[in-house]
Every structure is written in C-alpha cells, then in structure tokens.
Amino acid sequence: MDRPKPNARKRLLANKLRRLREDAGLTQVEAGEPMRFNKNKMSRIELGHLPDYNGFLALLDRYGVIVSDYDEWISQYDRAWEKGWWHGYGLNDLGYVPLEADADEVRTYQLGLIPGLLQTEPWMRAAFGGTRDPMSGRRLENAVAVRRRRQTRLTDDPPLLLHAIIDESALRRADLLPNEQCAQLEHIIERAQLPNVTVQVVPFHHGLHNGRDGSFTILSYPRLAEPDIAYVEHGFGSLQFEKSKDVNAARLIFRHLADLALDEPDSIALIRRVIAET
Structure with a gap:
C-alpha cells in the first residue's frame, strides 16, 4: 500500500x-x-x-x-x-493551498482565468460553478472562503509578494454580468496599487507564444531558505515540480512572458480600455 x-x-x-x-x-x-x-x-x-x-x-x-x-x-x-487552517474547510495537506501558505513570493501566469489571489467573489463563484463537477452548497461556500482567506496574505505583515501575468483573453471572458466584470477588472487595478503586487498583461497582438501552452505558478520560500516549486494545474489534476532543471525552465518561461507582456502602467491602461468596452 x-x-x-x-x-x-x-x-x-x-x-x-x-x-x-x-x-x-x-x-x-x-x-x-x-x-x-x-x-x-x-x-x-x-x-x-x-x-x-x-x-x-x-x-x-x-x-x-x-x-x-x-x-x-x-x-x-x-x-x-x-494541521493548517485549510483543514477547517475540508482540505488536506496536499495540493496548492499548503504550498502557497508557506511561500513568500508567488509568480503566476494565467492564460484563461483571473489569478485566484486577484478574483472578486462573483468571479470565484462563476469559476467554481463552471467546472465539470460544479460546486454548490457547503462545498462551494468553503471553496470561496478558502480563496478569500488566501487573499488576505496580500495585506498581511509581512505581505505575500505577487507577480501576476495575465493573458488578455482572461480579461475579456464574458463569464459575469457586465457590472460584475467591470468590478472584477477594477479590483485588479486596485490590487496592483499595492507595493507587493505587480500585474502585467500579455496583449492579443503578440499572437502565439510560450504561454499558450498553459498556466503555471512558481512559489518561492526565501525565509525558509528552501528551493522554489513550480506548480501546474490541469483539467484532471495537478503537478508539482521540485527538481532544479524543471523549476529553472519555469523561471525562464516566466521571464520571457514578463518581457513579452506590457509593463504595469500600460497593462493597467489596457485593463481600463477593456472596462470602457464592457
């Protein structure tokens, strides 16, 4: 066994x-x-x-x-x-949440979704309800509560460092009512004002690039003096990469996407244009 x-x-x-x-x-x-x-x-x-x-x-x-x-x-x-705080919501010690709980820095690239740390509650509920196995009832409420608690790390002391690169397609998804979608985009702009949060957008006009292969996250642990971990979630599970060659590959792709993306002021300007068009 x-x-x-x-x-x-x-x-x-x-x-x-x-x-x-x-x-x-x-x-x-x-x-x-x-x-x-x-x-x-x-x-x-x-x-x-x-x-x-x-x-x-x-x-x-x-x-x-x-x-x-x-x-x-x-x-x-x-x-x-x-037992971590997540046990109270029915989660075990495996998966992404415990990895993030001990991390000091998160670098994430998202192709089709707003990063969880930047989601408003209506977006969370739409995302959890739109899966192959839609959440409802207590399971849904627990999932929302876990995500909201994760987000408090952005304003805790010391705060979690977040560098989020978002594909423009994630900003333009019609998963919410127009007013809810605008509120979600405004929330991203608001979070980007925090000194520990960096937001960049990869615009449509770049066409095909390495990020088209899918979303991924790199977690760093400088206070624990531990090596980075790369994390990939997919439709039927997730993968954690701890070998240095795999994590280095993830870092290279993230740096490439950061160079490809608009800088933060131009990214915020693009988000504001999407709001005006919604």
Missing part, C-alpha cells in the same frame, strides 16, 4: 535534514546506523516521512547540531505536524 504523500512543511524540513547529512559528509547508511535506521528508512525520511520526535532529535545529534540550536529545529518539526 502506498504511503500518503507528505505535506509541504514535512518535505521542506526533510530537505533541510538531507542537507545537514550532506554537510556532515555522511551517506544515508552511515547517518542512520547509530539509530538502526536502514537506507530505506533514511530515504523515506528525506522524502518527508519524518521520524518520531526522539528519532528526529537523534538525527540532529548525529549531524552535529548543537543543543542550543535545537529550539528552532523543534519548532519546525512541530509545525510540520500541525
């Missing part, structure tokens, strides 16, 4: 344990020998299947972490086992 995939916090802590082992110059077999952790167990630990508390402390000792530094490591260990 397959083990459930560890949540983002466990995987991030596991990556730190792996780096501690490597810095200590130990193989997995050498590191686990005093605790009688075999190579398979050590491999699982470094994939995010953390050991019990005593095993965790034993690893810190094995890697030469001094006792006076334990408090920070124990705090990270406790956090890795905590």
